[in-house]
Amino acid sequence: MSKKRSHTVDDLERSLASGELFPVYLLVGEEQFLRHRGRNLIHDAVVNERGGTVSIFNADDPLEGVLREVRGDSLFAARRMVELMEADAFLKQHGDALVRYLERPSASAVLVIDATKVDGRTRLPGVVRSIGMLIECPSLYEEKLPPWVRREVSRRGRKISGAAVSLLVDEVGSNLFALSTEIDKLITYLGERERIEPTDVAQLTGHTRSWIIWTLTDALGRRDVKAALRILEDLLREGSRPEALVGMLNWQITRLWRGRCLLDKGGTRRDVAAELRVGGKFLGALMEQIGQFTQDHLARISRMLLEADVALKSTMASEKMVLERFLVEACGATSVAGRRNG
Template sequence: MTPQELETSIRGGRLPLLCYLYGEESFLIERATRLLLEKAVDPSLKDFNFNVFFGNESRGIDIVDAALTLPMFAERRAVLVKRAELLKVDALEVLLEYLRNPATGTCLVFNGLKIDQRKKFFQELKKQGALVEYKRLYENKLSAFILGEAKTQGKPMEPAAADLLSFLIGNNLQELSSQIEKLVLYAGDRPRITLDDVREVASSSKAFTVFELARYLGIRDLSSALKSLDTLFRNGEEVPMMLGALARHFRQLWRVRELLDQGVPQSDIGRQVGINPYFLGEYLQQARNFPRPELSSIFEELYRCDLASKSGGHPYTLMHGLVTGICGGSVGQAVDGG
């Protein structure tokens, strides 16, 4: 079963007797679990019809006993097993028997980080379609996630606004959801969240300042880039975060420059690189500032700066040298780790 299939089933009132939600994306797992439990158990009767266990400290027989208990004053009860990947072998053996004949009045939910499909316990869950994996979203899927979240919260968002928010926050879905809630409130009675809304709400954030730093480097505006850098250090931003954001930005510029050199039409460049048309002109302008050999040197410098920052190099000196070198076209000579 896919996450989408599970959510559709839950919202349609078809609750599974068994499901094991696992994967790297804990935010989506917790949200799906919350939705499932809200549908499965009447909040006013939760004390009678809901049990929580933890895999590292629970016996299989105790979980089974709870699952076999008849619901009180309700149609069903729910049992949640958190950190289920830590269930011991003997617990899995006891639970395996339950999986083969689950109680019709109980929704048994497991949450875990990973699974071992060689074990009979997971083979049985797979046979019943009860395994649901939540993979970490790739960057090219973030804008679609943001647009969906905004629509769910009752306020559609402009695609360009979603692209900017995904750039600023990255794939931290918890933070993205929080920012979308702020944007919904900020937009008020207006029908949709705009690019200017994102810029305004995010203008004081560290992420927005890193976004500005990347942009100023792209247009080789040394004065503005150094001001952004100073702001980041005043706000306590860490060098690895800055370098990660810059690496992401220059990866996109490299790909745009590569396609420009191949004579690919501009409209196709935006589609292939995944850049919203609103931002495409600026990316094209920036990419033209950097021939590919220089971009290669910039990546070498980003890597060297990262290593130097982890081995005692002075953070501000490293970043100041990097910024100066990129804006001045002298990368390869600017950062010495001092």
């Protein structure tokens, strides 16, 4: 592997998979999840794949103990991993001593240094780059979270829709440990299914009423009547007003129809963004939903929404029954003609 100034955890994974193993790794950055993953990858390479041992030290441990461990010979293991955890204070006090060790490192030891920050004015970063890997683990900005979620789902052999990515990030936030945990739960929940949908996220992570409209329109686009009815049940149980749901659905369907018409006339993703005044993670989710509908389907749903709104205000039928009938028909389970002639 070429000696770049710094690497990512993905670079580390590829390096280890190729069989490389260096005498030192410096995992540095504010994102604990990435540092944790990096340590686990190195642990697997040293302990699980090569039958090595592991010793763990923290910032309060004496320098002599760390040096004794990295310099010592193992009688029973070909390799030994020495982890120096949360090492910021340790490096400030003993960084020069570690540099002196790394000038002539042990051939059987792998020193893994875990730190939030490292002083770039010291010799340590340069020495690590020359004989090992410096892996940056920064906190991810908001725009980096959706690609990260998609990669994590792909690592687990599954797929996830754009709308589901947006909903998951919106609900869970930027904590990668929490996001990873929710992804694991979603994978288990999927069973044999391959793709995570917004309805899955809503079921497992909890949901806000503003975002649940995405899940409802997504279910309509996929003509998934069971999912649509399940979402409706959740919303009504949480106290959502039926007329408010109709209003929000109508707002979203109108936006989808405008986007669909624009694309059918030869417009681009940028045109849709400008027309609907949407960008960032929301644009990707919106474009995916637009792709699920034709103009005719959206026009049909819009007419049904109007009829449902009238029924809510003027009939004695239960509000839940009116909305359930709308969802069943909008998903295509019952034809409009059949309902009108029945």
